[in-house]
Amino acid sequence: MRIKKLEDNIIAKIAAGEIIENPSSVIKELMDNCIDAFATNIEIEFHNGGKDYIRISDNGTGIIYxxxxxAFSRHATSKLNSVNNISTIQSMGFRGEALPSIATVSNVELISNISSEGHAGKINLEYGSVLNVKPDVRTKGTTVVVTNLFGNIPVRRNFLKTTRSEIRKNYDLIKKYILCYPQIKFKVISDGRQxxxxSGSGSLVELFAKIHSNELANSMIPVEYNSKNLEINGxxxxxxxxxxxxxxxxxxVNKRVIKNRIFNYAIERAYDTLLVKGNYPVCVLNLKLDPSFLDINVHxxxxxxxxxxxxxxxxxxxKTIxxxxxxYNTNKNDISSHGMQFDFNVAEKQTPHNLIIHNERKSDFKAFPNKNNSNIQEFILSENDPKNLIFEFKLLGQLNNSYILGEYQKNICIxxxxxAHERVNYEKLQFNSVNIINKQELLNPIILNLNIKENEWLDKNIKMMNKLGFDIESFGILNEWKINRVPSYLINKNIQSTVARIITDFTNNHSDNHNTDSRLKTLACHSSIEFGDKLSNMEMLKLIEDISKCKEPWKCPHGRPVLIQINEHELSKWFSRT
Structure with a gap:
């Protein structure tokens, strides 16, 4: 087959397909144009998730008649004059591809005015072909209406998600722009409903209240960092x-709404051990870098x-987060500085089975007039010095062989x-890596019988297990392995079942195999005291001493609380004495 040059309309559709994937792509490109036009007011409206109708209006500088x-010719732009400008360009757009790409796969009407007078110009296009250009009337700014998206490419239109899914994509994208540009007034309408x-006031706290809740807004922690090459705020x-x-x-990054997994991962890493796995924070960070540090011409x-x-x-x-x-002292301006709230009504004789745990937190406990509400405080990142534990904790006993009960600072402590032991072991492994390689030889080697999946994992990762302090070798029989030595911190455990559980966890979380910290958490978990283990008074006091020496004692490595306390005031309310 001979090589031939593609026709212009095919080239246009291929190029448009790279930029316009769905209605939110259209909205993104048009919002970028509004921002580059210095708009302070942007209105977005769409029907049927944007498949049938999208309208973006602004009060920006406009386009001359x-x-x-x-403007709808490919690679036509007002934002780039020289190739040398690409490395320092700060505008959102510069390639001159957005408008022609949108016009190629939809019907477009654009009305624009560069002055405060009513004289404007209007252009209509049908799938890339200009229908007319004529005078019109509107105030300063630009309005773009996009209809029948992908009407000329049925295959692409059929691949669009449900209306509900497309609406969600649009909302998620627009929310990012709202948070990135709090100084711009946004108005969003979907199927006739706002x-x-x-307000465009520039206040992120105000936006948190509007998007989430007043309680969350009042509890957010400001972040600021400045250096020669990097500024962080949010x-x-x-x-x-x-x-x-x-x-x-x-x-x-530099006021650009982008997809960058590495920075999201940095934020998640900062919360590691402070949030339970599967929970995520709310975060808005603006990074300001010298434009020469960026290559924005990637896609x-x-x-x-x-x-x-x-x-x-x-x-x-x-590090900054x-x-x-x-x-930060979580007892100040904190939604749950008073911890979990329980409704406990004596008159109704509620039992633990019908106890209602309120997930909604309140920032001011005085707002709760009901005298039967209780307040159980979590010690998380608080100003309480963990060293006080060993000096002030009065041991009362062990509950259900699972919880240590005591009196601490005149409160009931659980x-x-x-x-607690998981936190102790994790920090020992983390800060004293010698514990990882200190091996204890077994007098009688233990035989493990693994399933096929576990056997394949161990066969590929035997060197890693050796580095973690395990001396394991194939026993010569399919799926059977011999354990000769284990890390010294496991010597008092049921070695066979503990090692089997560790391998099972590593196998099931294979994506974390190269994450040293994740492996340490798994080892710390399986080498710790378990629920149901009966402890002597000396063992409990030793554990309390150990946790008091930890750097981050109030949560386990996976983010669960280590200690809670109930004060006398709460007990009085439980017994209807206040």
Whole structure:
């Protein structure tokens, strides 16, 4: 088959497919244009998730009448004059591909005016073909209406998600722009109903209240860092805010809404051990870098960028957030500084089975007039010095061979023995790596029988297990292995079952096999005192002494609380004495 040049309409559709994937792609490109036009007011409206109708209006600088036609020519732009400018360009767009790509796969009407007078120009296009250009009337700014998206490419239109899914994509994208540009007034309408309208005041706290809640807004922690090559500012949530997905983690670079997994990962790493696995924070960070550190010309959609010295910046982001979390006193302006709230009505004779645990937190306990509400405080990142534990803790006993009960600072104190010991072991492994390689030889080697999946994993990772202190070798029979030596911290455990559980966990979490910290958490968990282990008074006091020496004692490595306390005031309310 001979090589031939593609026809212009085929080239246009291929190029458009790289930029316009769905309705949210259209909205993104048009919002970028609004921002580049210095708009302070942006209105977005769409029907049927944007499949049938999208309208974006702004009060920006506008497009002069004579440029309307060329604006839809490929690689026509007002934002780039020289190739040398690419390395320092700060505008959102510069490739001159957005408008022609949108016009190629939809019907477009654009009305624009560059002055405060009513004279404007209008252009209509049908799947890339200009229908007319004529005078019109509107105030200063631009309005773009996009209809029948992918009407000329049925295959692409059929691949669009349900209306509900497309609406969600649109909302998630627009929320990011709202948080990135709090100084711009946004108004969003979907199928005739207003979704959100912001004031454009520039206040992120105000936006948190509008998007989430007043309680969350008042508990956010401000973050600021400045150096020669990097500035970080924004807000992060305290550790009592827990979201089920990472959609609320926002990291913007030079006011660009981008997809950068490494910075999201840095933020998640900063919360590691402070949130239970599967919970995520709320975060809005703006990173300001010298434009010469960025390569924004990575993909036509401009969703991705490359950053010089990315790992150094990653480290600084993680460090900055972690320090702010540790230095923050959760007892101030904290949604759950009073911990979990229980409704406990004596008159109704409620039992533990119908006890209602309120997940909704209140920032001011005085707002609860019901005298039967109780307040159980979690000690997480608080100002309580852990060293006080060993001096002030009065041991009362052990509950159900699982919890250590005591009196601490005139309060009832309850310690989760497994979580506490897990924290102790994790920090020993983390800060004293010699414990990892200190091996104890077994007098009688133990034989493990693994399933096929575990056997394949161990066969591939036997060297890693050796580095962690295990001397394991194939027993010569399929799926059987001989344990000759184990790390010294496991010597008092049921070695066979413990090692089997460790291998099972490593196998099931194979994505974390190269994450040393994740492996240490698994080892710490399986080498710790378990629920149901009966402890002597000396063993409990030794554990309390050990936890008092930890750097981050109030949560286990997976983010669960180690210690809670109930004060006298709460007991009085439980017994209707207040």
């Amino acid at each position: 004579e440029d309307l036609k060329i 979704y959100i309208e912001t 807000y992060i949530s305290n550790v009592n805010i827990k979201k089920s997905s990472n959609v609320n983690i926002n990291c913007f 036509p959609s401009k969703n991705e960028i490359k950053i010089r010295d990315e790992r150094e910046i990653f480290s600084q982001v993680e 972690r320090l702010n979390l540790i230095n 310690i989760d023995q497994h979580a």
